[in-house]
Amino acid sequence: MRMNPTTSSSGVATLDKKNLGRIAQIIGPVLDVAFPLDKMPNIYNALVVKGQDTVGQPINVTCEVQQLLGNNRVRAVAMSATDSLTRGMDVIDTGAPLSVPVGGxxxxxxxxxxxxPIDNLGPVDNGTTFPIDRSAPAFIQLDTKLSIFETGIKVVDLLAPYRRGGKIGLFGGAGVGKTVLIMELINNIAKAHGGVSVFGGVGERSREGNDLYMEMKESGVINEQNIAESKVALVYGQMNEPPGARMRVGLTALTMAEYFRDVNEQEVLLFVDNIFRFVQAGSEVSALLGRMLNCNVGLSICMWLSFDECDLLCVYSHATYMYIINLHMFFLGFFLIFLQ
Incomplete structure (x- = not known):
């Protein structure tokens, strides 16, 4: 269940009132943490592990609570590597979900x-953050009227028009023109509709993310000289990162997109590349949490989506004032799993 939108002054909630627990067990990217009985954290709360490793290097690992195990323990999924963590280390309950910067x-x-920020351009000069776990728009806010979003690409508008507030899948292998289409759509929504775009790279290779960034700079989608004039925000959870990060990076991108829609009242294009690796990450986390339903891969993934990650697929709902139009990038082999 996603929470109502709020703002916060820091990326991972303030740590003034520390609710301390201790690591009881480490299973790869999953931590079991023991807390006092009267101070158990809520589901989706952010936990922070700070300290030093055996060679004196600082440790700062953020986790998200996924399960209440009983016996004063919770199970959390780490957003970064847990190699340097040990049993008995202190864990801080922030008392709030993960929060990310939003806005221009x-x-x-x-x-x-x-x-x-991971682009080596310094910190983000912005004090507004939103939690990534929030509720979808209420039914009274939804617009049931059908309308077409004019992309400015004639073949798309004629043969496969995009619906405002809808979801679109782009199918294709390497070198067929998906990136070119993305650039054109980002430019068109900025120039013709006064909107912005958010790109969520879920589980892709670092090289591909770097190539996309360079192409965006060359095309002017990202303005190096005046960064505020850029038309897109990028959020990456790359292939080398733990499954928890790859599973949640889609919600980080969605949170940024929702701010542009709800607060700035702009139209937004939200790209998720790709949804296969998002589901793959969720399947990995489900196995670590003991939620693997059966040996049928397709059924397990479908059930995991219906129980846990329907937020990412459903909260694109368009409100009565502005819209989020979502484009998923699909790896064709993913669908062969379901067709077998």
């Missing part, structure tokens, strides 16, 4: 799942 300051920048 995010345009032209690259962020990770925690909303921290």
């Amino acid at each position: 300051a995010t345009l032209g920048r690259i962020f990770n799942v925690l909303g921290k």
Whole structure:
């Protein structure tokens, strides 16, 4: 269940009132943490592990609570590597979900799942953050009227028009023109509709993310000279990152897109590349949490989506004032799993 939108002054909630627990067990990217009985954290709360490893290097690992195990323990999924963690280390309950920066300051920048910039351009000059776990728009806010979004690409508008507030899948292998189409759509929504775009790279290779960033700079979608004039914000959860980060990076991108829609009242294009690796990450986390339903891969993934991650697929709902139009990038082999 997603929470109502709020703002916060820091990326991962303030740590003034520390609710401390201790690591009881580490299973790869999953932590079991024991807390006092009267101070158990809520589901989706952010936990922070700070300290030093055996060679004196600082440790700062953020996790998200996924299960209440009983016996004063919770199970959390780490958003970064847990190699340096040990049993008995202190864990801080922040008392709030993961929060990420939002607004115009995010345009032209690259962020990770925690909303921290990873483009070596310095910190984000923005004090507004939103939690990534929030509720979908209420039914009374939804617009049931059908309308077509004019992309400015004639073949798309004629043969496969995009619906405002809808979801579109782009199917194709390497080198067929998906990136070219993305660039054109980002330019068109900015120039013709006064909108912006958010790109969520879920589980893709670092090289592909870098290539996309360079192409966006060359095409002018990202303005190096005046970063505020950029038309897109980028959020990456790359292939080398733990499954928790790859599973949640889609919600980070969605949170940034919702701010542009709800607060700035702009139309937004939200790209998710690709949804296969998003589901793959969720399947990995489900196995670690003991939620693997059966040996049928397709059924397991479908059930996991219906129980846990329907938010990412459903909260694109368009409100009565502005819209989020979502484009998924699909790997064709993913659908062969369901067709077998």
